[in-house]
Structure formats: structure tokens, C-alpha cells
Amino acid sequence: TQLLEQSPQFLSIQEGENLTVYCNSSSVFSSLQWYRQEPGEGPVLLVTVVTGGEVKKLKRLTFQFGDARKDSSLHITAAQPGDTGLYLCAGALNFGNEKLTFGTGTRLTIIP
Amino acid sequence: GAVVSQHPSRVICKSGTSVKIECRSLDFQATTMFWYRQFPKQSLMLMATSNEGSKATYEQGVEKDKFLINHASLTLSTLTVTSAHPEDSSFYICSANRGSYNEQFFGPGTRLTVL
Numbered sequence: 001t002q003l004l005e006q007s008p009q010f011l012s013i014q015e016g017e018n019l020t021v022y023c024n025s026s027s028v029f030s031s032l033q034w035y036r037q038e039p040g041e042g043p044v045l046l047v048t049v050v051t052g053g054e055v056k057k058l059k060r061l062t063f064q065f066g067d068a069r070k071d072s073s074l075h076i077t078a079a080q081p082g083d084t085g086l087y088l089c090a091g092a093l094n095f096g097n098e099k100l101t102f103g104t105g106t107r108l109t110i111i112p
Numbered sequence: 113g114a115v116v117s118q119h120p121s122r123v124i125c126k127s128g129t130s131v132k133i134e135c136r137s138l139d140f141q142a143t144t145m146f147w148y149r150q151f152p153k154q155s156l157m158l159m160a161t162s163n164e165g166s167k168a169t170y171e172q173g174v175e176k177d178k179f180l181i182n183h184a185s186l187t188l189s190t191l192t193v194t195s196a197h198p199e200d201s202s203f204y205i206c207s208a209n210r211g212s213y214n215e216q217f218f219g220p221g222t223r224l225t226v227l
Contacts, residue, residue, distance in 0.1 A: 031213040042116075042205050042218030043156070050213055088155060092214035099146060100216060105155040 003027050004089055004103035012109040013079060021074045021106045023089035028069050030095050037086040079110045113139050116208050118219030125196055126227055132192045133222045135206030141186035142208035146216060147179070150203045162189040196226045 007022045023032070031050045035043035047056050049065035049072065056063045060083075062075040072089055086107050090100040115138040125131050135145055143164045148156040160181050161169040168181035178200075180192040189208075193200055203223055207216040 031215075033215060035218075040203075040221065040223070042118075042207075042221050045114075045215060045217060048213050048215050090216075095212055095214065098214045099158055099161050100214060102156045102158075107153070 003101045004091060006087075006089060006103040006106050008106060009104065010107050010109075012111060014111050015081060016078050019076050019079060019108070021076075021087055021108070023072045023074075023103050025070050025091065027091070027093065027101075029091035029093060030069075030098075032065060032069070032072050032089060032091045033100070034063055034072070034074055035088045035090065037088060038084075043086075043088055079108075081110045081112050084108060084110050114208075114210055114215075114217040115139050116206065116217050116219040118206055118222050120222060121220060122223045122225075124225045124227065127197050128195055130192055130194045131196055131224060132190055133204055133206070133224075135189045135191070135208070135219050137187045137208040137210075137217075140208070140210055142189075142210060143186060144209040145183060145189040146207045146209070147181060147189070147191050148205045148207070150205060150221075156205065159191075193224065196224070198226045200224065201226045 004025050033048050034046045037043040047063045052067045052069045054065045060077045064073045088105050089103040092098045117136045119134045145162040147159045150156050158171050159174045162181050162183040164183045170176045183189040203221050205221040207218045
């Protein structure tokens with residue numbers, strides 16, 4: 001059973017456009033992370049959100065944690081070719097050295 | 113900070129041989145590390161949770177006798193693929209847990225090809 005569903009699964013847009021990726025679940029998470037992975041490399045942590053309704057910004061990337069801590073979104077403004085990659089959300093049900101449940105992934109391609 | 117290394121980055125072996133992959137946290141101590149497998153164009157699949165000084169916890173469907181995990185110190189976990197077969201060919205990635213919010217920092221991955 002996949003606890004975290006991401007949408008869209010694939011997204012290909014022109015440089016300069018805006019986009020939003022969604023991460024949805026029926027479970028409540030204590031924390032949620034977003035990662036970006038490039039081909040042949042390990043995922044890189046972008047952000048961690050822990051409070052319902054929390055919004056964090058990382059340059060052109062805006063992350064939001066849902067009020068009920070069941071969902072999250074990633075919004076990219078003025079996408080650049082360097083944003084291309086596989087975006088993964090991951091949630092932990094509890095605090096501590098807990099395993100993460102990874103989302104299904106969104107493969108983003110920014111066309112120059 | 114929070115750098116994780118993996119060695120080797122790429123390995124090709126013959127069917128029936130065993131392959132050991134090392135995962136090290138370089139600038140922090142990790143009581144818990146994780147091993148993942150990733151198939152092309154797919155998300156990460158957790159194989160097992162590696163705890164320093166105790167037995168690993170394997171996910172359902174992962175053969176513990178096939179994928180041996182040892183977490184001998186706070187900075188090193190190893191995954192040994194025993195008697196490897198072509199179906200074991202995959203991208204294996206480790207991560208180390210740091211902080212109380214379950215943030216995981218990943219190694220660069222190991223591409224295993226079994227001929």
C-alpha cells in the first residue's frame with residue numbers, strides 16, 4: 001500500500017513557467033521532507049516541515065505542509081533547467097529514528 | 113555538514129559472487145542507517161533499517177539471508193549481497209538519520225550489475 005501519492009507523475013514545462021507538485025496521504029505525519037534526485041545520484045534533502053500549515057521558502061521553491069499534516073505541496077516559480085530532476089516527498093509517522101515513507105515521485109523536466 | 117559516502121559507486125560481478133557495499137557518515141554519528149533499492153524511473157524502496165549494535169530490521173519481502181546488513185559503528189553500515197544473480201542488479205542507496213525530525217542524508221548510490 002502506497003501511503004504517499006504524488007501528482008503529477010511526470011511534468012515537462014518551459015523555462016520560466018511556474019509549477020506545483022502535490023503529495024497526498026490519508027495518514028498524519030509528524031514530519032515531511034522533500035528531496036530532489038538527479039540521475040545516478042542519491043536524493044538531496046531540500047526541506048523539512050513539521051507544523052501543520054507551515055510554509056517554507058528556498059529561493060524560488062515554496063513548500064507547504066497541510067493543516068492536518070496529511071499533505072504537502074511544492075511550488076516552483078520561474079522554473080530553470082537546473083530544477084530538472086526527480087522530486088520525492090517523504091513522511092515519518094513518528095519522531096525519532098523512524099523510517100520514511102517515500103512518495104511515488106514526480107519527474108520534472110524544464111525545457112530551455 | 114551531513115555528508116554520507118558510499119563505496120563502491122559502481123560494481124560489476126559474476127553471478128554467484130558476493131558484493132559488499134559500504135555506507136559511511138563522514139561528519140556525524142548515525143545510530144540508524146537505511147538501505148534502499150531503486151529501479152529505473154521509480155521511487156525508492158526501503159529494504160532494511162540498520163541499527164548500530166543490533167540486528168537490522170528488514171522490510172516485508174526482503175530476504176535477510178540474501179542481503180546481509182552490519183552496522184558495526186556509529187559511522188559505518190555495510191550491505192552484502194550474497195550469491196548475487198542478475199535480478200539483483202539495481203541501484204542501491206544508503207542514508208543516515210540525523211536529528212529528531214527523521215531527516216535522512218543519502219549517499220551517492222551504488223550501481224550493481226550482475227552478469
